[in-house]
Amino acid sequence: MNYWRILIHPRLTRMKSENNTPKACRPQNRMSCTQDVVKTPTSIVFSNKYNKFMGFTLEERQRLNIHGLLPVCVRSPQDQMYVFESNFRSINTNIGKYQYLRIMRQSFERLYFKFVSEHVTEVLPIIYTPTVGMACMVYGMLYRGMSGVYITKYDRGHMVDVLKNWPDSKNVKAVCVTDGQRILGLGDLGANGMGICVGKMELYTALGGISPAKCLPVCLDIGTTNKNLRDDPMYIGLREDRITGKEYEDFVEEFIQSALKAFGCQTLIHFEDFATPNAFKFLEKYQDQCCYFNDDIQGTAAVGLAGLLGIQRITKIELQDHVILFCGAGSAMMGLTALLKKELQSRGLSDEELTKNLYVYDAKGLITKSSQEIPGNIADFAKDMPPIKSLEEVVEKIKPSIIMGATSAAGLFTEKILRTMAASHERPGVFAFSNPTNKAECTAEQAYKFTDGRAIYSAGSPFPPVEFNGKRLTPGQANNCFAFPGIVLGVMTALAVTVPDEVYLVTAHTLSNVPSKEDLASGKIYPNIACAKDVALEIAVNVCQYLFDNDLAQLTPVPDDIREYILKNEYQLDFSSSTTETWDYPEMKPNPKPNPTKEQKQK
Ligand SMILES: NC(=O)C1=CN([C@@H]2O[C@H](COP(=O)(O)OP(=O)(O)OC[C@H]3O[C@@H](n4cnc5c(N)ncnc54)[C@H](OP(=O)(O)O)[C@@H]3O)[C@@H](O)[C@H]2O)C=CC1
Ligand SMILES: CC(=O)C(=O)O
């Protein structure tokens, strides 16, 4: 039963809800049915989830006992957005904007998400890469209170209780977790890595339409090797060495089991920014055990493959006939090579045929048969040729038509490399995946300048368009944010038990088909980031369909129209004056009647 509704005095319900006139604020308009009135805790009314700032109508101000606590003006949602925008734009630094957004997120959630989802191009570079990287470096200074759950090594044995301390724990359906060891290309940032999980989950809502109540960011604070951080008086995490080996793996195992116990066995577990060997180890262990997803490996692979398919569409050269050089043997590139292999296998190529034109280069040089310690997942790519240490020499030798980097080695793609590629290929593909911006393997300007404006260039962080020879060239954003919001939306909607590799192939194909013929003609293999919400929906629909078609979903009955079903269940960004009718205010129970006094009893 919704007591809010019952408690509205009929006279008030008849009042024009957006009444903005001072006359309507006269005290005689207050409710008179005092005997049943429940005094609304002001802390709830103004809490992040229910706050409407000056958007509370007169009727609401009276009903919720907050009349007089706000200025007389009642702001419409449009006015609130205008004020939000004006504040945001008046701030001159990106980190300042980030701070402002943190405050807004923590004080008026629905307006915050409405703002982000309506200003994706402007806001993503702040709450996501590149600014979130900078924010994570000084997270202790920016810390503004509860945004997720921290679990330390001292919490072993009672992790379920710690997770359940989250105020909205009964609603949680997805967890994005990091141990902070490889935060973007910035290395070990320990407990500051929480900022990444918060940012990722905000995109679940802003792009995927998933209610924030379902999302829980988690940081496994198991120490840090970052000495500067440990010496920083503002650091928020454990000032100890990381736990490693069996102790670490047991800790992660306990966390996974605790999360499933606390929130249910269908909870989506999203691993983010774990160091590479650990990331692959856990993926292998958990992929078939629960609804598990590694964004750096699998999300990035889907976006990378979509980019390659886009290049295939532009150049009209089949992927297997391109010579592709992958730089960096970490989560991102190794996830991509594995998914590309699956794609090429599905085209009927043998392992030998499909790896023929694929080369991997890492910090020690080109991976050849004589390389030491080749990770198992790239052994197939080791070439039977003499070792080459320098990337420029590798490029000179193999003349790749596509070069992809996820190395965090800024400037790795030199002028010479780009010119060599341009000399051999009409439309060389250049992907600089590393984040944030200052880690990119080359900038958009360099890519266009050294290839006569012919490069098909994309980067992990956003680069502005470049004017070249009178043409405006727009770089693509090769970032897993084009994949994970749609993947998780599809997986969570379908109630997938596990997430098989095919889901990432579906994602890659869906994304690669978004750019129109005109986009491709202008060298764009990825959509504008402004379309990221539409892309997420498209991916979610196809992922859901795949899961239903392959009996991998537990949602019953299967919706007749998946798109409609998803849209019907998405998080409502709107808050109008009548929102209290539809908004999920907590049901308030009337205060228990006090025991009658002696005098009352005698009466
Ligand atoms: N755009 C996107 O969506 C994504 C971007 N990324 C970005 O990609 C980067 C790498 O991430 P991830 O794969 O997880 O990281 P890792 O750190 O695990 O991998 C980096 C790899 O690059 C190698 N490397 C380092 N320096 C060089 C160099 N000079 N030349 C060649 N190889 C080099 C490393 O070799 P060694 O280990 O021997 O040092 C390692 O194999 C990060 O900047 C991250 O932010 C990651 C995921 C998604
Ligand atoms: C984008 C991302 O996930 C990364 O850089 O790690």
Ligand SMILES: [Mg+2]
């Ligand atoms: Mg990441």
